[in-house]
Amino acid sequence: MSSVGRVRDQQRQWVVSQIGSREHYAAARGLAARGTLDHLYTDIWARHGHSFLRQLPGPFKTIAGRYHADVPADRVTSFNAGSIAQMIRSRGATDTQATYRSFIETGRWFAEQVTRKLSNRQMDDSSHAAFLYCTGALETMQYLRDRGIPSVVDQIDPGRVYLTGLSAGAANSMSYGLNNISRIAAIAPASAPFGSAIEVAQKVKRNGNYLPMFFIAGTHDMYKPIPVATSGRSLYSAIRAFAFLNDITVPEAPDLGANELFGVKLENQAWTAFGFSRALVGTLSNKQGSMIKLVGLDPYGHWNYTPAAAEMWKFISQFRRDTATGKLQVVRPR
Numbered sequence: 001m002s003s004v005g006r007v008r009d010q011q012r013q014w015v016v017s018q019i020g021s022r023e024h025y026a027a028a029r030g031l032a033a034r035g036t037l038d039h040l041y042t043d044i045w046a047r048h049g050h051s052f053l054r055q056l057p058g059p060f061k062t063i064a065g066r067y068h069a070d071v072p073a074d075r076v077t078s079f080n081a082g083s084i085a086q087m088i089r090s091r092g093a094t095d096t097q098a099t100y101r102s103f104i105e106t107g108r109w110f111a112e113q114v115t116r117k118l119s120n121r122q123m124d125d126s127s128h129a130a131f132l133y134c135t136g137a138l139e140t141m142q143y144l145r146d147r148g149i150p151s152v153v154d155q156i157d158p159g160r161v162y163l164t165g166l167s168a169g170a171a172n173s174m175s176y177g178l179n180n181i182s183r184i185a186a187i188a189p190a191s192a193p194f195g196s197a198i199e200v201a202q203k204v205k206r207n208g209n210y211l212p213m214f215f216i217a218g219t220h221d222m223y224k225p226i227p228v229a230t231s232g233r234s235l236y237s238a239i240r241a242f243a244f245l246n247d248i249t250v251p252e253a254p255d256l257g258a259n260e261l262f263g264v265k266l267e268n269q270a271w272t273a274f275g276f277s278r279a280l281v282g283t284l285s286n287k288q289g290s291m292i293k294l295v296g297l298d299p300y301g302h303w304n305y306t307p308a309a310a311e312m313w314k315f316i317s318q319f320r321r322d323t324a325t326g327k328l329q330v331v332r333p334r
Helices: 002-007 022-034 058-064 080-090 096-119 138-146 168-179 198-204 236-245 306-316
Strands: 013-018 037-042 076-078 128-133 151-154 162-166 186-190 213-218 267-274 277-286 289-298 319-321 328-330
Touching: 013 022, 013 096, 022 037, 022 128, 037 096, 080 096, 096 138, 128 138, 138 151, 162 168, 168 186, 168 198, 168 236, 186 306, 198 236, 213 236, 213 306, 236 289, 267 289, 267 306, 289 306
Parallel strands: 013 037, 013 128, 037 076, 128 151, 162 186, 186 213, 213 289
Antiparallel strands: 267 277, 277 289, 319 328
16 A cells, blocks of 8 residues: 555656556556556557458457557567467466466566566656556566565456356356356346256355345346246246345245246335336345345346446445355445
């Protein structure tokens, strides 16, 4: 925190270091617009030929995105040949552990390249600062620290990993969340035609290993997730599964008399204005509070619903996962 405080004391020239086009180079672009970008160090920069590369398939198209006109060309240093070689080597990873090892190796290699470039420059702690992205930051940060140059690291919080998806992506977010419950903090499926079975939840259930869910669908969805079917394969199976997982008791079969869309009596359930549609909204809770929020849009079809984004984030961002124990932590706003 003291380093960040010192960074704010005066106008400094910033070095940005990042692997990939993270946030579309937002940090470098913003600093360039303010006239405070000293230099951007990145793995691949497609200054020439990016328009042509966009027409090609696979990895070539990906490389085409490694460029932004808002970042002055004379302020960019990249390591194209070495980085492409690293990418090719990483494709040889045969399992998850090998993949992570390749990430670590690539990050170390990149940070060493950046550090080597910085060591040939004049920098001082009164006029420079650095904005580094995780994965390729450690060695560079250590180098800058030893010289008293403040640095800020943009880092993913591994305890706040959330899943969302539409249609089959929604069903996958449910199944992946259940099968990786110790790493996922919450899920937000949209328009899932059906959901995970309670048998899956029974296999992964552990004390305190809750998995919150924000679910949204429309009454005009072609797959008819809501109103829930009262027999056969149904979205209600997912409601049951996640209720069981979160120590919430619900009936084995849906009752459309209790709730005309979701088949289960919800807390504070009510029809309300929700963006440009109306929605039946309610929650299900355990001792830690609301764990499931259900939103039924009427009318709406099989599409993402942009007005729900803020409410979705407000709900899922209350939760984080203790990556050491796998238990869910609730960090509700005061």
